[in-house]
Amino acid sequence: MRGKRGRVSADAEGADAEYGCDADDDRACDDVSFIADRMLGKLCVWLRILGYDTIYAGQVLQRLNDDGETHGDETHGDEAHGDIEDNLILNLALKERRILLTRDKQLATHARARGAMCILLRSDDLNEQLRELASCLNLNLEPVARRCSECNAPIRLVREDEVEELLINREYVPKALIHRTDFWVCEGCGRIYWEGSHWRAIRRRLETIKKETSPGRRIAVGGTFDTLHDGHKMLLETVYELSAGGYITIGLTSDTFARIKRERAVLSFKARAENLRQYMRRKYHVNVRIVELNDRYGVTLDEDFDYIVISPETYNVALKINKLRREKGKKEIKIVKVPHLLAEDGMVISATRIKRGEIDRHGNVL
Numbered sequence: 001m002r003g004k005r006g007r008v009s010a011d012a013e014g015a016d017a018e019y020g021c022d023a024d025d026d027r028a029c030d031d032v033s034f035i036a037d038r039m040l041g042k043l044c045v046w047l048r049i050l051g052y053d054t055i056y057a058g059q060v061l062q063r064l065n066d067d068g069e070t071h072g073d074e075t076h077g078d079e080a081h082g083d084i085e086d087n088l089i090l091n092l093a094l095k096e097r098r099i100l101l102t103r104d105k106q107l108a109t110h111a112r113a114r115g116a117m118c119i120l121l122r123s124d125d126l127n128e129q130l131r132e133l134a135s136c137l138n139l140n141l142e143p144v145a146r147r148c149s150e151c152n153a154p155i156r157l158v159r160e161d162e163v164e165e166l167l168i169n170r171e172y173v174p175k176a177l178i179h180r181t182d183f184w185v186c187e188g189c190g191r192i193y194w195e196g197s198h199w200r201a202i203r204r205r206l207e208t209i210k211k212e213t214s215p216g217r218r219i220a221v222g223g224t225f226d227t228l229h230d231g232h233k234m235l236l237e238t239v240y241e242l243s244a245g246g247y248i249t250i251g252l253t254s255d256t257f258a259r260i261k262r263e264r265a266v267l268s269f270k271a272r273a274e275n276l277r278q279y280m281r282r283k284y285h286v287n288v289r290i291v292e293l294n295d296r297y298g299v300t301l302d303e304d305f306d307y308i309v310i311s312p313e314t315y316n317v318a319l320k321i322n323k324l325r326r327e328k329g330k331k332e333i334k335i336v337k338v339p340h341l342l343a344e345d346g347m348v349i350s351a352t353r354i355k356r357g358e359i360d361r362h363g364n365v366l
């Protein structure tokens with residue numbers, strides 16, 4: 001599987017479920033099926049266009065009613081109803097070995113605890129969601145005439161002897177194309193499909209996504225990372241999420257540069273680099289590239305990156321980097337600013353404060 005990230009598990013401190021995927025098998029494309037939560041209606045339609053058997057949460061109750069199965073007591077209001085729906089889709093995911101697609105961290109945690117395969121999606125943008133999926137599955141990105149995009153039932157070619165019955169009387173079917181192109185009929189809802197202008201728009205969108213998903217994003221982040229604290233971890237989480245299986249470069253302040261900037265003692269470059277490498281490997285199963293920073297810019301003036309992830313105090317450095325890149329005729333790097341994480345006392349978590357003994361790494365006041 002290309003770019004597969006493998007199962008992403010919570011770290012030793014019991015963090016929340018992370019974004020990413022644990023669709024940890026090599027089933028052929030034809031055998032992969034999904035179940036998508038209510039927030040992913042659009043994605044659901046697109047997965048069907050790509051030929052994937054994809055159940056939409058909103059259609060699950062209907063499906064169970066059709067099968068004559070019971071689905072518990074629904075008289076406890078909206079919240080209970082949401083829980084019931086979550087349980088239903090989770091049960092279906094387990095029973096039919098479907099990959100659960102969700103934007104709900106809680107549902108993903110619950111699903112993983114019960115042993116379901118789950119992909120937690122970060123974005124609410126369709127292209128971005130398809131890119132996220134393609135980064136952890138060997139996702140087919142060609143339209144396939146196999147599923148009805150409305151109801152998920154199989155579609156089949158319309159036979160010559162069915163033309164009169166199925167096509168002639170349908171208002172939306174272009175009569176000029178009859179006998180000149182293939183038509184498909186949905187075996188569930190009867191909807192008719194053909195390769196029209198809509199189909200070409202679909203192909204164009206998929207071409208763009210294909211270009212963007214390969215070879216993964218290049219992310220730059222920089223800092224001293226002395227005493228890895230929860231603020232650093234939040235920054236690194238953003239880095240990992242943005243990378244989508246791509247290439248992460250961490251500019252790490254050199255010993256000399258770190259000491260110029262501070263009066264307090266700082267761990268050695270070697271120790272800080274090793275802590276970072278181990279953390280990223282243990283938590284996200286990724287290998288990162290660490291480069292020594294002897295100035296504020298490191299490799300960002302010469303190499304190309306898709307994103308630079310910064311904390312508020314280095315925003316001006318990122319702006320300067322882009323200014324210098326423009327002067328060199330290079331493309332700007334998209335800046336992603338991660339807010340400071342605040343300690344229990346409402347002030348920023350920083351290594352300086354930790355070393356002074358004011359707070360611990362999680363921001364608890366000592």
Ligand SMILES: [Zn+2]
Pocket residue numbers: 148149150151152153186187188189190191
């Ligand atoms: Zn249909």
